[in-house]
Amino acid sequence: MSIIQEIRCSNCAAPISFKPGEIIATCQYCGFTCVIETGKAFTLEHSMILNEYTSDQAEELIRNWMRSGFLKPGDLAKSSKILEKNLVYLPFWVVPVTATSRYKGVFERVTPAVVKEDTIEKEYSWLVLARKAAIFPAREYDVPLEGKVPYDFRKIEEFAKTLNSEVARDEAVRLARQQIESHHQFLAKQEVDKIIEMKSDFAVGDAVYLHAPIWFVAYEYKGERHNIILDGATGTVIKGDIPATRFGIL
Numbered sequence: 001m002s003i004i005q006e007i008r009c010s011n012c013a014a015p016i017s018f019k020p021g022e023i024i025a026t027c028q029y030c031g032f033t034c035v036i037e038t039g040k041a042f043t044l045e046h047s048m049i050l051n052e053y054t055s056d057q058a059e060e061l062i063r064n065w066m067r068s069g070f071l072k073p074g075d076l077a078k079s080s081k082i083l084e085k086n087l088v089y090l091p092f093w094v095v096p097v098t099a100t101s102r103y104k105g106v107f108e109r110v111t112p113a114v115v116k117e118d119t120i121e122k123e124y125s126w127l128v129l130a131r132k133a134a135i136f137p138a139r140e141y142d143v144p145l146e147g148k149v150p151y152d153f154r155k156i157e158e159f160a161k162t163l164n165s166e167v168a169r170d171e172a173v174r175l176a177r178q179q180i181e182s183h184h185q186f187l188a189k190q191e192v193d194k195i196i197e198m199k200s201d202f203a204v205g206d207a208v209y210l211h212a213p214i215w216f217v218a219y220e221y222k223g224e225r226h227n228i229i230l231d232g233a234t235g236t237v238i239k240g241d242i243p244a245t246r247f248g249i250l
């Protein structure tokens with residue numbers, strides 16, 4: 001069980017509740033966002049992406065997904081029962097980074113092996129999930145940043161849940177650098193078989209705190225529970241469990 005604590009909103013005096021580990025909280029009465037430790041206003045940009053679907057429409061998108069594509073049981077849409085549909089505004093940090101990685105590696109697929117040197121330079125709006133538990137596949141989510149608007153609590157549906165950030169800005173920047181570095185290692189390994197050295201430089205811009213609408217759906221098919229994660233801005237299924245189709249071998 002998690003203990004819920006409270007501070008007073010310094011904008012409207014309403015109680016702002018938060019859980020242990022949360023760092024940034026948003027008042028659900030006036031939308032004021034503050035740093036829990038100090039109670040002071042959060043001064044960086046706080047944005048949101050709007051949800052475009054009602055609960056019924058989200059279900060329709062799920063049924064369409066069930067009906068389409070290969071590897072799904074033919075009766076999936078017809079025989080599945082939706083158990084839960086929750087709209088959650090998940091907190092993210094969007095970190096603008098220009099990353100330059102110089103590397104040296106060995107290309108072993110030729111004889112004799114050759115040493116190659118190259119540079120990877122890329123610009124990113126790197127997305128870091130601001131929650132510690134791995135509840136969401138951030139790398140598989142192509143955040144629709146073009147739809148970003150200033151955070152407005154009046155645009156949050158009453159039935160939706162908004163999660164606070166458990167990750168401070170500096171931590172998000174550190175994670176972004178780390179994740180980009182391993183992404184560049186992955187890219188370099190397409191060119192060479194072994195990396196001898198890699199040095200990366202990062203130019204980091206102003207990070208944006210962002211709430212994005214994600215539908216968490218659970219459904220039942222033939223007695224088993226499965227999950228689907230749907231992007232509330234674009235209606236795309238970000239990740240969906242497909243029940244294993246059993247072949248009649250045994």
Ligand SMILES: [Zn+2]
Pocket residue numbers: 009010011012013014027028029030031032
């Ligand atoms: Zn308030």
